[in-house]
Amino acid sequence: MDTLGFLFFAFVSLVFLFSSKANGGGKEDVIGAIIDTSSRVGEEESLAMEMAAEDFNNHFNQTLHLIVKDSQSQPFQAALMAMDLIETERAKAILGPNSWEEAKLVAEIGSGTQTPILSFHETTPNWAIEKWPFLIQASSDHCNQMKAIAAIVQSWKWRQVTLLYEDVDSYVNGVFPYLSDALYGIDAVIAELVALPSADSPSSLLFDALMRLREGQCRVFILHSSLELALKIFETAKTLDMMEKDFVWIATHSITDMVHSIDHVNISYMQGGLGVKSYFSDSGDYYKSFYKRFRKRFQVRHPHEENHEPGIFAVQAYDAVWTVGLASIGGSGSISTDMRGQNLLEKILESDFNGLTSQIQFIDQKLPATKIFGVINIVGRSYRELGFWSENMGFSETVEMGAKNFSSMENLEPVIWPKGPKTTPKGWTFPISSSATLRIGVPTSTFKQFVTVEKDNSPHQGNNYTGFSIEVFKAAIEYLPYPLPYEFVNFTGSYDDLVQSIYLKEFDAVVGDVAIISKRYKWAEFSHPYTEPGLLLVSPVRLQTRDKAWLFMRPFTITMWLLTGIINIFNGFVVWFIERNHCPELKGPLLNQIGTLLWLAFNTLFSLHGEKMHSNLSRMAMVVWLFVALVITQSYTASLTSMLTLQKFEATVKDVEVLKATQAPVGYGKGSYVEAYLIDVLGFNSKLLTNYRTPEEYDQAFRNQSIKAAFIEAPLATVFLTKYCKGYTHSGPSFKIGGFGYAFPSGSQFVPDMSEAILKLSEQGRLRELENGMIASETCVDEDSIKDYSTLSLNSFWLLFMISIGSSTMALIIYVFHKLNFEELMVEYLTVWVFISAVIKQRWHQRRQLPRRVSDPEIGPHAEICPSASSFAIQGLARH
Template sequence: MHMGKGSWKVGRANVANVVLSNEVDNSGFKIGVILDYKSRIGKEEITAMNMAIQDFYEYANNKPVLHIRDSGQDPVRITFSETKSGCYLMINDMIYILKNANLNAAIDLINETKVGVILGFRMCDDVAFVAELGRRANVPVLSFADTTSLGSSKRWPFLIQASPDQYKQMRAVASIIGTWEWRKVNIIYEDVSSARSGIFPHLIDALQEMGSHVEHFLPLPSLNLSLTEELENLKGEQCRVFIVHTSLPMANNLFKEAKKVGLMEKDSVWIITNGVTDHVDFANGSVISTMQGIIGVRTYFPQSTAKFIKFKSRFQHNFHQEYPKEVNTEPGIFALQAYDAVWMVALAMNKNVKATGETIDPEKSVSPLYGKGLLEEILSSRYVGLTGEFRFIEGALIPSRIFRVVNVIGKSYRELGYWSEGQGFSKSLTGATNISMKILGQVLWPGGPWSVPRGWAVPTSENPLTIGVPYNPISDRFFERFIYVGYGPGGKPSVTGYSIDVFSAVLGQMAYNIPYNFVPYNDTYDSLVEQVYSKKFDAAVGDIAIVAHRHKHVEFSHPWSDSGIQMMLFRKPIKSNRAWLFLEPFSKVMWSLTVAITIYNGVLVSLMERKNRPEFTDSASNNIGAAIWSAFATLFSLQGERLHTNFSRMTMVVWLFVAIVIIQSYTANLASILTIPHIPQKDITVEYLMTSNAKVGCDGRSFVVNYLQILGFKKENIVKYYSKSKYPPALRKGEISAAFLEVPYIRLLMAKYCKDFYVVGETFKVGGFGFVFPKGSPMVPDITQAVLEVQESGKLRDLEIALLKSSNCSDSDSDSNPYSLGFNSFWGLFLISFGTTTIAFVLHLLQCPKSSKGSVHASLEDDDTNIQAAIELVEDVPNNNPNILLAHECHEIVPYVAAIIEDDEHNHGDINTQVLHTVI
């Protein structure tokens, strides 16, 4: 038999078809139905469809005929070599050998019964081949399965999804997760294509919006391990939040095994989707007993409308008559969907016949024009049925936007409330809404407790956390105060330090105990973070900075240290020409002008006061010396010689003001030079370091290397150090101009070397130090809370003070402040003073031998004359009236006379002494 490309041919052998119709089909409205007779869903669908046919007949006086076939067992596909008989299907030159009741029934309905449309198919695997049959035969196929993943609207235009798309349900599940802030979830699903590629992408996106992510996917049934082994593996993980997206029979088996392995106890969370919850109404007691404490998302349909109440009453009556052994006669969502689908198809058939005017001959095949017209009528229909609005968009029924939230308790379940898209949770559809599920009230969780489960297993002594710590074997002892790794005789690591003290304080603040083991890791900090990301470590503790490129892959706790990067410089002492620093406050021109104006003012004032100054003699050298002395004495003392003329007083008033300004300016400028580090501004800016190609240092294992390149430093100008004790000698020797370190390191260095180094410039903000955990770790919120409590309690401050106290600034290599005032600052002045005094004394000694003889006689004669004048003056006092001038003259002469007497006491003896006493 030749089959051309694109053609299809159906052969049939040993096909058993069951026709559930006692009527002779004389109608052109033939509706094919394929369902499972034995299942509760199939029973509800048969009853509801028959009710829809009867109601439509009363509505339109036209009664379509249902041709119902049994879907039988689950589909099994076998290869052509495995069978010699059965059905085969040619699709795109590929032969598929079929041994499947659904496909056999579909072929019979299309080829033999000539139905205009086919309904049914709850299993997605059945839909693909039947949809291909419908496309070839121009027969619309309405599927109750979730066929989103099949790309039905483009690949199979005659395939229509007659059940609402459930991807909105995933947002409801994610909202439950977000309410209780569970960061990790496990997804257990039935291994069908729709669940894998249709529903879960929506769930993953919704979970990410809530800050959660999927830890594990567990397909059922698994071909690798048994269900018990798979659950044991999940038990070994930390996550205890499970989302179950399976059928009820599969879920029942799952919950039984989960209870055996201990996954249905305290701190576990189980959330089921409508694939299970929509069947709970007719589940038996043994099934319900395995589901205690489970939260479920259930398909919503209005139950208070008059239409539903009437339908429910009739359905219960009909269902009980047809299936008297069924205890529960309540209609479920499947009955309502079947009723609405049949009513809508019948309505579309009726409209299509009227629109096309085509008369259908039951003995002939349905024409392609009829099939395409019927498809368009179905897709364009708008109908408000028992499930709500019945309308199609892109070949699928509009998605549900409202879901019911239930909690399995006792022998049944309890309605908690509703979830609505865009509104959140509410106790009733007309009540207040909230994005948090807490508005729904108390929930009974697995294991019996009323408190909210943690959602993850606390590490035990049998399964402690593996925590990586940074280890640098060439690190210096000084900075090992942050974290130090030592090894005992048995090779067991011992980890101590400031970081470990903070971590211990944080764990002590938590409400539960966390066993852990430290594992030293000798590599870069980025590499250590990657080990946490790849889950080789459960966490990482140490002086690990929080930066953006790390935070993309892992989660950090709240920072437990101050954040930022600072620049540290060496305090260079001023050594060159230090002895002559006293000259630096004034420039050379200023010094010259000061000396010149001082001498000029002194000479002129001396000339104006010459007649009233006894120190001015006929000797020119003495007069010049007296003038200069008077000038400089005025400069350094505000109380100068007594002035007798108004002109000299006027000159000195101005000069004294100038002298005050000069002296105060000199003092202030000299003080700043001697006490403040004299460092040019360009040496302490980042911009200058970059433009001058200066070498800068940083930790070669940290993120600072890349950060400096981002700032603009050339790679060749960045010197990497792997021991932080290298910075002080490197800065002193000039190997680097500046060191860039994180704030905690800077503080520790400054605590030891505060006299040698200083911090300048801005603080470049980074995240500070934090503890590292995998993305979505459930421990992060608790750890962060504990860090905040440790900070607020003052414990963290106490640990930091203890760390800095261990490094005393007195231990600095510098014995004294290089800018303190000592001998080195003034030895130049001392040298000038000593030299001047020495030279003057030597000159005096050289001059004395030449004039000693003549000067003695001259001095004696001068002394006699002065004494006689003094005696006469004293003798005249009683005979004259005292006045101020006489007193002043006596005051001036007496010291002079006393000096002469002391100098030549042996020549004047008693007479001079008497005169002196008399005068005094």
């Protein structure tokens, strides 16, 4: 309200306050009403209140009078009419008006004269009730409709909307804060607020505003205005092709509650639009009677109107008259002339009856907020009721008990979108203006593996952008269902400033090694991270000093140890057995021989070398065993050395508590969020923290002992540890914060699309390929670190063992057969053979009975041949 308006209102108030009230001359049972009878809402309210007064008088046989004043939507005129109704007509209560501008002036007057004011404006601030105690909100609060609109937005996964509202207090206060909160709950935002001039403003202003919106990206428009302005908006939008494919229009109840009154010409401009509509039951007999009578009388009174049915504004005006009438009735059952002022206010606030809309009960001088809304779709010459939305149950096809509820509007009847139902609008598009290319800010990263900006020597004098972050972005846009023109722009400030530049509309997106942290969500929204989140504790390595008493046993398995011992003993036994007759030191007492055998078994560097051995059999067994022993000992030495090397190094800092307890200096990434995390969350002393930018700076700080450890973001730590793999390691847990992502404006449709593209890259393995190719460019391979330190088993040596056992066994068999059995068997064989030959010969001569003596000079005369031959054979064998 301007200064002139205040002066005018003050003057009128003074006139009213000093005027005489004694000569009112009005009736004691008058109810006043202030509405705009030139509007369809006012026409319905006026007729409904007249019908309510008649029905009340007929029912109670009373003479309740209703006086209706036409304010023509002028706040000061409404104030003058209120004073006239109170002073001249002696009205005990005033109904209306609808707009907040009128209601607050009338409330000021009503509170000064203790006259209850039943306002039809749906959103009355709590401070207004305290300031004007006689102000009552006689219409249900429709703030919940913003939750219904948010549910519609969520059903189709739209991330941003544009709010168009009529630039008057009645529409500003009733939508923005509630819609903003409702959208925040579904991760959507209001991309732009557009204040539109009133319906009587020049059409060129409306045309310019819609033309600018047509060139933008957002295609979901929520319209909250009077019906008169809404009709002009839809007509202008139709001429600008904004009621075409991919455009979404959602109207609030201030428009849809009067959709029944729109003629066929105007409704043709709204085809495909959606809206939320106030719900009240129209199935009762009382309402049906009211409906029939209203249609007949409205048609007679307003023949120019095409549609004659009542809306929510008519029924709430009807209930308001009954509220005041019932409160005026005294204990005698008739209207009490004393029921005025504070008494009447208290009786009104105690109301409890079934009205046409719902149960009439006031809470904090307001009717309860509406919790059920209809969801409608403008089609043809009227509208389709797709279903209903309630605060606690979500969407449903009916409001009956037991109706099936849905979280998404997709489960209701299909929506007829502008230009047909085939495709659901995605809610955004590229700007129609020439500046359609996205400006993408790129940070100057100190880790070149992620972002590298190099001056281009081409005539265009541009920059070349490479690195892991850039390559992932380029790969991700290949998965987008639309082309994405963009240009990279180098940014030299801090990362927070870079993200904030999106909020300031300096950039359309940010691509680089930008960490996803909560405070940056004030300025932008992030895609799914393309790196692992985490903060790692990195420190130098040192030699381990802990005792590894049984480490020497680890190179071989238990089976390997047992079998090696058994084969050792067996080979020692074979050598001892073969050489014992040739070597005096291998003989002696039993214990001495056992000790010598074990010595031979486990001493691979035998004191009895091959050249001192007397048997080729022992030499054969020893040569094979020495070869096997050589392979085994060398394998054991190599495996144990590897294990000792692997266990050789350990981190110098094990966890955070050690750093804090020793007050050790700590490093962190310069310009990052890590400092605040170290101080606020982990509890480090800020004086002990130093920031660094590059891997080389970290390495130098460790070498000159400026820091004992460093906290580095996981992706950057991977690069650092890859480049300096031999000197540093990470220890302790990973703190799950951060992770790199791409930033876009809050509510941008690029966010879900880019997140989906990154997930596809990851699932198909391309993200891993890019990571291996770009991050691993600084390769530092430690040969010891890539060896296999698994324990050696029998599988690696069984063939050698078989050869050794086989050769030793063969030598033993040959020796035993040759030395213990061969000569004795030959002697026995010859003895038996000679004896048998002699016996056979003797027997043969006896059978022929030719015993004869031979005269042999050497043997002597008359000697028998057989005994002589037998004796000779035996003596010869004995000599052998």
